[in-house]
Amino acid sequence: MFHKIFEDPKKTKVIRMVLYVLMVVFIIWDVLMERHHMIFPWDYVPGFSALYGFVSCVLIIVISKIIGKLWLQKKEGYYDK
Amino acid sequence: MSQLGLLSTWIHPGAILVLGAFLLPLFKGRVKKAYLLLMPALAFVLISTMEQGVYGVIEVFGQEMVFGRADKLAIIFAYIFSIAAFISILYGLRVKEDGHHFSSLIYAGSAIGVAFAGDFLTLLVFWEFMAFSSVFLILYRRTESAYKAAYRYVLVHAVSGVCLMGGIFLQYQQTKSMAFVPVEVGGLAAALILIGFLINAAVPPFGAWLPDAYPQATISGAVFMSAFTTKSAVYALARGFAGTEILIGLGVFMALYGVVYAVLENDIRRLLAYHIISQVGYMVAAVGIGTQMAINGACAHAFAHILYKGLLFMGTGSVIYATGKSKLSELGGVYKYMPITFALYMIGGFAISSVPLFSGFVSKSMVLSAAAEEHMSWTWLLLVLASAGTFLHTGLKLPYYTFMAKDQGAKGEDPPLNMILAMGIGAFLCIFVGVYPKYLYDMLPYATNYIPYTTEHIVWTGQILLFTWFGFYLYIKKLGGEETVSMDTDWFYRLGGGYFMVFARRVAAKGDDFVSNLYKTIVLAWGMCLARLSYELDKGVVDGLVNGVARFFVGLGGSLRRFQTGQLHDYALSFALGAFILISFLILVI
Incomplete structure (x- = not known):
C-alpha cells in the first residue's frame, strides 16, 4: 500500500513540497497569531522555534558525529578482544 | 478509608501476577494462553476499580510491611504497568x-508491587524480585553475548539493591522508621537510597546497563523491560526525592546523553534503548523541579512513554523476528514486506x-511547561x-533506514496476529491519549486543568x-548506520578492569624498590582492604549469581524447579552478607 507512494519519485516530491509549504505556513502563522502565555524572551520572536528546531537538529548531528569519531565509536567486536 | 471497590477485601494486583505465575505449569495450549492474558486483565480491573487507601499491612518480625499504599x-x-503487562504478554x-x-x-507483578509499596522493606523486596526475574528475559535469548550481557545486567542491579538496602538500614538507624515517604536529602543514607534509584533509572554514569542489556534480550523480553525497570525507578524518585535539585541537572544531561548516542548507534534496539535514557531524562528533570505541575508531568510522561516505547520495541522486535537482522546498515526497504508493522511503528x-x-504531545509539554513556570x-x-533529537532518530532516522531507504536484501513478512494485535492496542492508546488527554490527566496525582492544545x-x-x-533531509546521507559500537561507562567493567590488572601486575613485577615499597605501603594496604571487600562481595554476591545463572541453564528443562531450590536462599544470604559488609565498611569509615 505504501510502495505506490515511496517508489514513485513524483509522489515523494509532492510530499516534500507539502512539507516545505507547511514550513512557510507555520512561520506565517507564528507571525500573525496572538500571543498569550509569554514567559521567556524568545516567546516574543516569531519563527524562533523554527530556527531553534533546525539549529538543534544540525548541532545534534554534527556534535555527536565529532564525539563519536574522535572518541566513542569503536570497531565491532571491540569488547571481545 | 473505604474498602468498598469491586471486592470487599483488598487483593494485591501484583500478587495475581506473581502467584499466578506458579500455576502456569498446570495449563497447556490455548488454555494457557487465555490464562496468561487473564492475569494482567484481572490486575487491570482491580487497579481501575481500586479506592484510595492503605491496605495489606502485615507485621513481619515486628516490622510493619505495607503492601498496599494506594x-x-x-x-x-x-495502572499503566498492568496495561503494559497485558500488551507485552499478548x-x-x-x-x-x-x-x-x-x-x-x-x-x-513486582513492578506493580513497587508502585504499591508503602515502606522501604516491601519496596526492596520487589526491587530485588524485578532485577532477578528480568535477567531471565535476557538469558532466554540463548546467545553467547546475551549470557555475558545478562551477567553484567544482574551485577549492576545487585549493586543497586545493595546501595538501596544500605541506605534503608542507615536511614532506619537514624529515624527508626521504614515508611517510604519523601527522603530528607543530605547525609549518607539518603545518598545511598538515591543512588540505588538512579541506577535503576539508568541515570549516567550508572545507565550503561540499559543499552548494554536491552538489545540482547529476547524479542518480547525487551518489550517488558522497556516498560518496568526505569519507570518504577521514576516512581520511586517521584515518591522519595521530589524537588531534589540535583535531579534537574542529571535529567537534562540524560536527555541529551541518550540523543548523542542515538546518532552513533547502528543496532535498532540499542538506538531505542538510548532513547529510553533520553526520555527518562525528562521525567527525572521533572521530579527534580518538583512542583505539582512537574510531578504531574513526570507521571504523564511515564504513562505515555510506556505505551509508545513498548510499541517501538514491538515494531523493531517484529523486524528482527521477520528478517533476523537488527542493524541499520543491514536493513532497508522492509516496509514492502511488513507494511502493517511499518504503519504501527x-x-x-x-x-x-x-x-x-x-x-507525547500532551505529556512532554507538561514537563516543559513546568520548567517554564x-x-x-x-x-x-x-x-x-x-526533543528535536528524539524526532530526528526515533521518528525519522530509524524508520527511514529500517523500513525505507535502499533494499539491502533483508526480507520477511508482518508478524503473527497476536503480535500485530499487541502493537495495535499500543498504537490505539498512543492516539487515544493524544486526542483525549483528559483520560490521562484525570489520573494524575494532582488535579490539573492543563490544556495542551493551545495555538501557541x-x-x-x-x-x-x-x-x-x-535538517534531517539535508543530512540524510550522513545518518546511515555505521558498523561500530559506542563506548559507554560499561567500559569500566568490561575492559577497564582487565587493563587495571595488567597494569597492576607490571608494576608488581618490576621489583623496583621504590615502586614496590610505595606499592606495598599504599597501594597494597588499601588494595588489600578493597580486595578483601570485593572478594567477599565476589564470593558472596557475584559467585552466587554466576553459579546461580549457570545452574539455571544446566537444569533449564525444569525451569520452575529453580526457584524452589536453595538458590534464592543462597542469594538472599550472600546479598545480606554483601550489604552487611558495605554498611560496616561505611560505618567504619565515617
Missing part, C-alpha cells in the same frame, strides 16, 4: 518456554516525537533541543518538527 501516585503507575504469547512467561509475570514514532494528536530557561532550552503550543511544536525534518 494513593493517586501509586495507582497511576500500577505480544509474546507464542513464546514456548514456560520459564520465559514465568519470569515476565514475576517481573511485571510510525504511530509510536510520532507519539515519542510529540506530534500533535499523539500521546519556574523560569528555568536553560532546562527548557536543552530539553527542547533533546501547536505552532511552536509544528515549527520544531518541520525544521528538524528539514
Whole structure:
C-alpha cells in the first residue's frame, strides 16, 4: 500500500513540497497569531522555534558525529578482544 | 478509608501476577494462553476499580510491611504497568518456554508491587524480585553475548539493591522508621537510597546497563523491560526525592546523553534503548523541579512513554523476528514486506516525537511547561533541543533506514496476529491519549486543568518538527548506520578492569624498590582492604549469581524447579552478607 507512494519519485516530491509549504505556513502563522502565555524572551520572536528546531537538529548531528569519531565509536567486536 | 471497590477485601494486583505465575505449569495450549492474558486483565480491573487507601499491612518480625499504599501516585503507575503487562504478554504469547512467561509475570507483578509499596522493606523486596526475574528475559535469548550481557545486567542491579538496602538500614538507624515517604536529602543514607534509584533509572554514569542489556534480550523480553525497570525507578524518585535539585541537572544531561548516542548507534534496539535514557531524562528533570505541575508531568510522561516505547520495541522486535537482522546498515526497504508493522511503528514514532494528536504531545509539554513556570530557561532550552533529537532518530532516522531507504536484501513478512494485535492496542492508546488527554490527566496525582492544545503550543511544536525534518533531509546521507559500537561507562567493567590488572601486575613485577615499597605501603594496604571487600562481595554476591545463572541453564528443562531450590536462599544470604559488609565498611569509615 505504501510502495505506490515511496517508489514513485513524483509522489515523494509532492510530499516534500507539502512539507516545505507547511514550513512557510507555520512561520506565517507564528507571525500573525496572538500571543498569550509569554514567559521567556524568545516567546516574543516569531519563527524562533523554527530556527531553534533546525539549529538543534544540525548541532545534534554534527556534535555527536565529532564525539563519536574522535572518541566513542569503536570497531565491532571491540569488547571481545 | 473505604474498602468498598469491586471486592470487599483488598487483593494485591501484583500478587495475581506473581502467584499466578506458579500455576502456569498446570495449563497447556490455548488454555494457557487465555490464562496468561487473564492475569494482567484481572490486575487491570482491580487497579481501575481500586479506592484510595492503605491496605495489606502485615507485621513481619515486628516490622510493619505495607503492601498496599494506594494513593493517586501509586495507582497511576500500577495502572499503566498492568496495561503494559497485558500488551507485552499478548505480544509474546507464542513464546514456548514456560520459564520465559514465568519470569515476565514475576517481573511485571513486582513492578506493580513497587508502585504499591508503602515502606522501604516491601519496596526492596520487589526491587530485588524485578532485577532477578528480568535477567531471565535476557538469558532466554540463548546467545553467547546475551549470557555475558545478562551477567553484567544482574551485577549492576545487585549493586543497586545493595546501595538501596544500605541506605534503608542507615536511614532506619537514624529515624527508626521504614515508611517510604519523601527522603530528607543530605547525609549518607539518603545518598545511598538515591543512588540505588538512579541506577535503576539508568541515570549516567550508572545507565550503561540499559543499552548494554536491552538489545540482547529476547524479542518480547525487551518489550517488558522497556516498560518496568526505569519507570518504577521514576516512581520511586517521584515518591522519595521530589524537588531534589540535583535531579534537574542529571535529567537534562540524560536527555541529551541518550540523543548523542542515538546518532552513533547502528543496532535498532540499542538506538531505542538510548532513547529510553533520553526520555527518562525528562521525567527525572521533572521530579527534580518538583512542583505539582512537574510531578504531574513526570507521571504523564511515564504513562505515555510506556505505551509508545513498548510499541517501538514491538515494531523493531517484529523486524528482527521477520528478517533476523537488527542493524541499520543491514536493513532497508522492509516496509514492502511488513507494511502493517511499518504503519504501527510510525504511530509510536510520532507519539515519542510529540506530534500533535499523539500521546507525547500532551505529556512532554507538561514537563516543559513546568520548567517554564519556574523560569528555568536553560532546562527548557536543552530539553527542547533533546526533543528535536528524539524526532530526528526515533521518528525519522530509524524508520527511514529500517523500513525505507535502499533494499539491502533483508526480507520477511508482518508478524503473527497476536503480535500485530499487541502493537495495535499500543498504537490505539498512543492516539487515544493524544486526542483525549483528559483520560490521562484525570489520573494524575494532582488535579490539573492543563490544556495542551493551545495555538501557541501547536505552532511552536509544528515549527520544531518541520525544521528538524528539514535538517534531517539535508543530512540524510550522513545518518546511515555505521558498523561500530559506542563506548559507554560499561567500559569500566568490561575492559577497564582487565587493563587495571595488567597494569597492576607490571608494576608488581618490576621489583623496583621504590615502586614496590610505595606499592606495598599504599597501594597494597588499601588494595588489600578493597580486595578483601570485593572478594567477599565476589564470593558472596557475584559467585552466587554466576553459579546461580549457570545452574539455571544446566537444569533449564525444569525451569520452575529453580526457584524452589536453595538458590534464592543462597542469594538472599550472600546479598545480606554483601550489604552487611558495605554498611560496616561505611560505618567504619565515617
